[in-house]
Amino acid sequence: MNNQPHDLTRKTDHVVIVGGGLAGLFCALKLAPRLVTVISAAPLGQGASTAWAQGGIAAAVAEGDSAEAHAADTVAAGAGLVDETIALGIAREAGARIHDLLRYGVPFDRDLEGRLAVGREAAHSARRIVHVRGDMAGQAIISALADAVRGTPSIRVIEGYAAEALLTEDNAVTGLQLRKVGDAGARPVIIASRTVVLATGGIGHLYAVTTNPAEASGSGLAIAARAGAVIADPEFVQFHPTAIMAGRDPAPLATEALRGEGATLINDKGERFMLARHEFAELAPRDVVARGVFAEIAAGRSAFLDARAALGPRFAKKFPTVYASCIAAGIDPARQPIPVAPAAHYHMGGIAVDAHGRSSLRGLWAGGEVSSTGAHGANRLASNSLLEAVVYAARIAEDIDGSSIASLGRLATPIELRNCAFSAASEAGLRAMMTSHVGVIRDGERLAEAVRTFAAIERDADNVALRNMATTALLVAASAWARRESRGAQYRIDYPAERPQLKHRTRTTLTAAREIAASLSARAELRAPQPMTA
Template sequence: MTNNIHNFTRSTDDVVIVGGGLAGLFCALKLAPRPVTLISAAPLGQGASSAWAQGGIAAAVAEGDSPEAHAADTIAVGGGIVDEAVALGIAREASQRIHDLLAYGVPFDRDLEGRLAVGREAAHSARRIVHVRGDGAGAAIVAALSDAVRRTPSIRLIEGLVAEALLTEDGAVTGLQLREAGNFAARPVMIASRAVVLATGGIGHLYAVTTNPVEAGGSGLAIAAHAGAVIADPEFVQFHPTAIMVGRDPAPLATEALRGEGATLINGNGERFMTASHPLAELAPRDIVARGVFAEIAAGRGAFLDAREALGTRFAEQFPTVYASCIAAGIDPATQAIPIAPAAHYHMGGITVDERGRSSIDGLWAGGEVSSTGAHGANRLASNSLLEAVVYAARIADDIAGGAIPSPARHPDTLVTPRASAQDTASVKRLRAMMSARVGVIRDGDGLAEAVRQFAALERETTSIALRNMATTALLVAASAWNRRESRGAHFRSDHPAENPAQAQRTMTTLAAAREVAESLTDRPLPRTAQSMIA
């Protein structure tokens, strides 16, 4: 059932799930018939990166494939820091979760014999990606689960609220502070609960060029960090190499499955450039392809995705979402190469969770992109994100169902809540530009130090709680990137271009530690080009 904020009760024995994407929806359904309050900032089915996913879900369901092979591919791509037990566990649960999704009505593509059709994507050793209508998996999955949620009487749906603070007492969750989405002048809404699941998505919209919706601003990670949660691997941000550059924000995505079907990457001179960079050329790991595309653009040659020979007139039928984005921008991908650039796409880092999805704070679970399970290491294997989301959503539901959740003792106290100022839009624009310029595809120590100082100052001085949360997450990413003086996976330092075996481990950090990094850098002079983040 759906409620609005006007009849929203402030205290509940329900499990409270924040986030209307794949992880939140799947967890709510798996908890039924246990009472759940599901809070979504956008109308259900909108504003979630999972709804925009084109590639599909990786699962070893085809004859001749195996979970062990899937896990091996995941580990090979992850830069030496994948938790191998986690990767294997997820791969082994994949088939069961795919069948769950089928039961909820997800219309996965099938071959002529009725079996699940599987495609291949970058760095997979086998065809193991299940799709919906070629490039519509995310939208179809979220639509099916949204319908199921609306039909489930044990799920109370609250749309239009944003979680802006996590409330704790003695190291345990006591509730949440929420506010009407887009209305910073609104009074905060307080909800008391001893069981909170954060499924708020990633951080892509902290970057000026991204494939993620505006809701992916890192708020879930920030509120957990402010409450003292341990954060893992925040420096590892994956940039999708083939965002379509047609002046839109977010940028439309040209799915990796296009390259899996034979599309190539060329520069403005018509030359394929990935063949000289990696044996797998266009199907190399995403970090390598992203840097290759970035280098061509930086050199002034431009970069393009060319599907004219591989697909031609079949493009519209096989990849209707990408085709529509191109046609809307005046590009016919059947006869023209598509202009592309790397864009912030997926965050391997997030709230540290164990194998059950539990964070370091009692009563707080996290699933989907806001969490960090250790499955992706330094570089996510294509189409593993939706799989991880459903696997951990189911595990979280099982963990909560297996234990008693104490009732809230009292209503939580209202926090000090700064409100938005007229400078917020300009400050957000500067923050996003700084993330792309200094904490982007290629990084260096001076640029990262500048970013750390700017984000720390913004977090400390802003009068907007929403902007403070953005700055908090940006600070965590930049400080950890500054600390990791090597290049590994999606994290590339031009001043430390090689892997350092001594740093072949995951990062575990806190907001307090990130602020200490900022303090240590305060005595270093800012470059003359630096501009204050605060107008």
């Protein structure tokens, strides 16, 4: 069922889900036949990182594997910050969620005996990644769910509108402010609701080099933070080691499964540089591999993913998505090494939620990449993100089903009217600073400069969209500055070691980030040269 948002300005008996990716669509289906409205900035599924996911879903469904082993691998990859209870719970629910997806029509690969076929990816101790045609899991999942959503009468779908503000009263959600995407002159539209699920995805588009779609600009995290929600672990941004350097934004991804099949990383001299960096070489945790690739590029040696010996002529059939991206860039991966570089890929941080997906604001749930559950710690284990998304989407639906929707005393009040349009230069400048100052390798001085810059934009921006980007950028940079150690995906050259006293998750707010910015600005003013007096 399709509607215009204007039809829902005073309707309060519905659950509003913001986001048309895996978490949002799965949650909507699980809530049926309850009345649900799904808000998607792009045509359903098209603006979601889910659709671009190549690896698949991690699930201990093979003989000899176990949820306990899966959870242990998750904990090991998370650099000391994984909530072990959460990780085990997610791993134990994996089988049920995979069967849900099968019922919704997802055509997971099977072996000759009809069992689910499983592959292996970095830092997993067993073959437990469930795929679709090698590297097409994300697209297949999102297509199947989108079809199921469109065929469910109780689900309204509103496309082409972005949520730009979360409206609250007394620490409780009262509604959302939307604006039509791509229409600079559009006025905002208010949707009233006491029950909102944010499933808006990640923050990759805040970086100049990313594998994420443009919609992954951190807007969901920003609107929750601006409404006062607690944010967890925003400093931990995972960079995929092998984005294909083809001059495209976003950069196409060379899935980790390629390395699982034996592809190696080499420099321009043909040397396998990861052998000297980690005992697992190319299958080391992603943060280690990303830094290895980054170091080769910084040293002027370039980095390449070489699948010639491992796959050769089988490449096109085994990994059709990667093959097509390479061919479009003029690279034949069966005969040539693929030029690669690290790219912003996944955000371990997000809106802090409990085991049911509830945030610190009443009536606000969050699922998928916009949330932070404690499952990923400081460094996400490969293919755990899609699993977390479906597990929490189901938990959120169950939690909402067990609660009553309170009626609104009055219509939510819109925030100040601002124009969504902003210059490309403003966006490009923010993204460039995130890459150079808050990227794979960080240091205190550059982080401090980023914090001051983003705080000024967040304070002074004359449009909502740019302000929201700056809000999320500020939260990431301020928390990265405050964590004076290297752990997982956070690597600081001025604090290169883990510090045992910092072995805990971050809990922060936008107010706290602004306070860090104010302190750093005051320090900078004190250090600035004073004008000479006569």
